[in-house]
Amino acid sequence: MTAEQAYVTGLHQRLDEVRARTVARLDEALATVPHNPQAVGEREAAVELHSQRIVALDAADSGLCFGRLDRHDSDVPRYVGRIGLNTDEGREEPLLVDWRAPAAQPFYTATPLHDLGVRRRRHIRTRGRTVVSVTDETLDLTDPDLAQRSGLAGESVLLAALNATRTGRMSDIVRTIQAEQDRIIRADHRGVLVVQGGPGTGKTAVALHRAAYLLYTHRERLARSGLLVVGPSPTFLAYIADVLPSLGETGVVLADLGGLRPGLQAHAPERPEVTEVKGRLAMVDVVTAAVRARQAVLDQPAPLTIDGTPVRFAKADAARARSRARAVSRLHNEARPAFARAVIDLVAHKYADTLGQNVLGGANLLGAGDVAALRREVAAEPAVHALIDRLWPRLTAERLLRDLFSSPQRLAAATKGWTDADRALLARPASAPWTPADVPLLEEADELLGVDDSAERTAARREKQRRLRHAQETLDFLHGSRSTDWETEDESEELSAGDLLDAEGLADRQEETDSRSTAQRAAADRTWTYGHVIVDEAQELSAMAWRVLLRRCPTRSMTLVGDVAQTGSAAGASSWAEVLEPALGPRDRRGWRMEELTVNYRTPAEIMEIAAEVLAAGGADTSAASSVRSTGERPWARQVADEELADAVAEAAAELDAEEGTLAVLVPRSRLAAVTDAVRRRVPSASADGDLTAGAVVLTPQGSKGLEFDSVLVGDPAGILDEGVRGHNDLYVALTRATQRLGVVHPGELPVELKGLDLR
Numbered sequence: 215m216t217a218e219q220a221y222v223t224g225l226h227q228r229l230d231e232v233r234a235r236t237v238a239r240l241d242e243a244l245a246t247v248p249h250n251p252q253a254v255g256e257r258e259a260a261v262e263l264h265s266q267r268i269v270a271l272d273a274a275d276s277g278l279c280f281g282r283l284d285r286h287d288s289d290v291p292r293y294v295g296r297i298g299l300n301t302d303e304g305r306e307e308p309l310l311v312d313w314r315a316p317a318a319q320p321f322y323t324a325t326p327l328h329d330l331g332v333r334r335r336r337h338i339r340t341r342g343r344t345v346v347s348v349t350d351e352t353l354d355l356t357d358p359d360l361a362q363r364s365g366l367a368g369e370s371v372l373l374a375a376l377n378a379t380r381t382g383r384m385s386d387i388v389r390t391i392q393a394e395q396d397r398i399i400r401a402d403h404r405g406v407l408v409v410q411g412g413p414g415t416g417k418t419a420v421a422l423h424r425a426a427y428l429l430y431t432h433r434e435r436l437a438r439s440g441l442l443v444v445g446p447s448p449t450f451l452a453y454i455a456d457v458l459p460s461l462g463e464t465g466v467v468l469a470d471l472g473g474l475r476p477g478l479q480a481h482a483p484e485r486p487e488v489t490e491v492k493g494r495l496a497m498v499d500v501v502t503a504a505v506r507a508r509q510a511v512l513d514q515p516a517p518l519t520i521d522g523t524p525v526r527f528a529k530a531d532a533a534r535a536r537s538r539a540r541a542v543s544r545l546h547n548e549a550r551p552a553f554a555r556a557v558i559d560l561v562a563h564k565y566a567d568t569l570g571q572n573v574l575g576g577a578n579l580l581g582a583g584d585v586a587a588l589r590r591e592v593a594a595e596p597a598v599h600a601l602i603d604r605l606w607p608r609l610t611a612e613r614l615l616r617d618l619f620s621s622p623q624r625l626a627a628a629t630k631g632w633t634d635a636d637r638a639l640l641a642r643p644a645s646a647p648w649t650p651a652d653v654p655l656l657e658e659a660d661e662l663l664g665v666d667d668s669a670e671r672t673a674a675r676r677e678k679q680r681r682l683r684h685a686q687e688t689l690d691f692l693h694g695s696r697s698t699d700w701e702t703e704d705e706s707e708e709l710s711a712g713d714l715l716d717a718e719g720l721a722d723r724q725e726e727t728d729s730r731s732t733a734q735r736a737a738a739d740r741t742w743t744y745g746h747v748i749v750d751e752a753q754e755l756s757a758m759a760w761r762v763l764l765r766r767c768p769t770r771s772m773t774l775v776g777d778v779a780q781t782g783s784a785a786g787a788s789s790w791a792e793v794l795e796p797a798l799g800p801r802d803r804r805g806w807r808m809e810e811l812t813v814n815y816r817t818p819a820e821i822m823e824i825a826a827e828v829l830a831a832g833g834a835d836t837s838a839a840s841s842v843r844s845t846g847e848r849p850w851a852r853q854v855a856d857e858e859l860a861d862a863v864a865e866a867a868a869e870l871d872a873e874e875g876t877l878a879v880l881v882p883r884s885r886l887a888a889v890t891d892a893v894r895r896r897v898p899s900a901s902a903d904g905d906l907t908a909g910a911v912v913l914t915p916q917g918s919k920g921l922e923f924d925s926v927l928v929g930d931p932a933g934i935l936d937e938g939v940r941g942h943n944d945l946y947v948a949l950t951r952a953t954q955r956l957g958v959v960h961p962g963e964l965p966v967e968l969k970g971l972d973l974r
């Protein structure tokens with residue numbers, strides 16, 4: 215241990231040196247005064263690079279080095295840690311190998327049967343900069359202890375990590391990644407990789423470590439294109455938010471479906487049946503029909519008056535203008551200027567016809583120049599613009615959908631062939647808040663609307679002209695104030711700003727450079743396409759949501775992790791093929807490939823036994839992953855009268871809250887408000903807003919997706935079974951959130967699936 219302490223101290227010294235040098239470089243970059251737009255860009259890039267590096271170095275400080283490999287063919291040990299470090303001279307074996315580098319892989323995957331040249335694997339545990347323990351594994355088949363081992367790498371270190379009390383924030387697992395997880399983390403980035411695994415198999419952990427691995431391995435490409443991680447809810451995103459920064463990676467966009475649209479937080483709750491309808495692929499046709507319905511023709515001719523002259527705009531004119539516009543662009547707003555031009559042309563010609571006839575009482579003798587003048591007159595007429603707005607309004611996605619869902623007539627026209635019951639699910643007032651399931655619909659609408667940016671372009675042109683004028687004035691002033699008295703050589707050789715720049719260059723220089731990071735720019739841009747997209751709890755996504763994600767990632771470099779046995783939403787998937795084939799084609803024929811995780815690291819065996827019964831009763835064709843550990847603590851059930859449920863749950867919550875670690879109370883949605891009130895009265899530290907670090911939290915099973923707690927208390931399991939669209943899956947999710955202990959409080963009979971619980 216003393217030798218390892220000396221080595222680790224050396225590594226920290228090296229880390230400090232590298233950090234000091236990076237800080238100096240950052241200071242240097244900040245101090246430079248860029249003289250042209252390119253230099254501004256270079257400066258920004260240097261500042262970004264050094265700042266990122268400092269963040270990564272700081273993140274690596276805690277637990278810097280955690281492994282050592284002794285190999286058959288080398289006397290020099292290989293140390294594995296959070297980042298790579300080398301000496302200035304560089305030497306064959308780096309001081310520290312980044313856990314993501316190929317040279318570190320044997321630390322995670324070497325076994326006695328496939329030792330990959332490794333003789334001994336050493337796990338080094340540190341607190342701050344102090345080594346607190348060293349655990350060795352010899353990968354020697356003749357080792358007498360070998361038969362005792364389970365095949366888990368670094369078993370005692372792993373079990374210590376798994377038994378640790380939870381904080382309400384997920385932490386990284388770099389020290390104890392298991393071989394089956396490592397294979398997925400390092401899998402080829404191309405194509406769609408689906409990771410199926412039961413609860414607690416580390417899917418989320420693997421997905422996030424894969425993000426860090428890909429950023430390390432494809433840094434150049436992903437630094438430009440960005441990486442998106444999609445999770446099921448804002449609570450979940452808060453839960454995982456620390457993992458990537460702790461691995462030194464901050465440039466990743468984290469979003470849930472409701473937060474994926476720039477500038478919108480669509481998180482209002484919604485009935486599951488409504489979410490299901492909105493998630494159907496048929497909604498593409500509904501949105502398409504809604505857009506086309508806004509490209510109207512007239513029911514009857516529209517009378518117009520241009521400068522006192524009546525002009526009749528007929529139904530056929532509207533139809534002609536519409537076909538002309540549709541021929542110009544598929545996109546509604548982009549086609550609008552063409553529609554406006556067509557209407558103005560048609561009105562101008564009619565106007566010309568009327569005037570020409572009026573003047574001469576016979577054939578129209580007005581020339582092209584006259585018609586052009588009349589056209590300008592027509593274009594200035596407010597009534598014509600009102601007509602254009604009525605027939606082809608400029609639309610935002612938000613306006614389109616609000617108008618659609620709040621109008622029974624529009625809705626009926628856009629959902630031909632639907633049942634009245636399904637249609638009724640879509641109806642809502644215009645003031646209703648947005649929900650996550652609306653986001654794919656809004657995006658679908660954007661795709662059909664496009665943007666009519668002619669106004670922005672005109673404004674940008676004007677702005678550029680303004681800057682040019684200002685720049686020209688500045689240059690004129692500089693020239694004007696320049697000394698004309700060329701007395702000395704020196705002075706004549708002095709360059710003024712005007713010699714180096716023309717007005718255009720100066721105007722460009724005033725244009726703001728975009729100094730936002732890739733992640734910031736990506737998150738603010740709906741049309742951004744990412745280099746890689748990772749989706750957690752991917753089984754929950756609807757067909758419409760898949761379209762959004764595939765649009766964000768046309769290269770299909772994606773990792774989808776989830777468990778089809780945990781699907782709660784009716785819009786989600788019960789088999790990967792069912793959801794992915796329509797969008798991606800068949801498995802393994804370049805459509806998508808699948809990897810599986812098989813070991814449950816979270817839930818103790820005692821609880822998994824019960825959960826497996828629930829899974830089987832729900833008719834799942836998968837079996838639950840096996841647990842790596844047992845706690846010896848039996849899960850229990852307590853029966854209470856229905857009207858006492860909230861108080862009894864609060865009582866039991868207070869008992870569990872006295873135990874170490876975090877606590878979740880999970881109840882059906884219909885009980886959420888009453889139980890939350892009761893629990894908050896008994897356990898004052900309980901969080902009201904889903905803050906997982908508060909100690910105790912009350913959630914629905916749906917809201918607990920992807921999370922974990924030391925203690926879980928399920929209230930009214932029969933209610934969970936009854937209320938959910940896939941009730942057994944919901945109860946399965948609830949039971950498998952526990953890392954240590956589980957209690958169930960039930961009114962009435964205990965559901966048969968839970969008969970294995972100890973009765974209290």
Ligand SMILES: Nc1ncnc2c1ncn2[C@@H]1O[C@H](COP(=O)(O)OP(=O)(O)OP(=O)(O)O)[C@@H](O)[C@H]1O
Nearest residue numbers: 387390391392413414415416417418419815816920
């Ligand atoms: N190799 C590992 N070393 C240490 N801890 C691990 C390892 N793998 C998983 N864990 C821990 O197990 C727990 C479950 O992991 P995670 O949340 O990633 O599972 P999951 O498969 O996403 O679960 P679910 O589908 O139920 O949400 C976490 O606390 C995680 O840190």
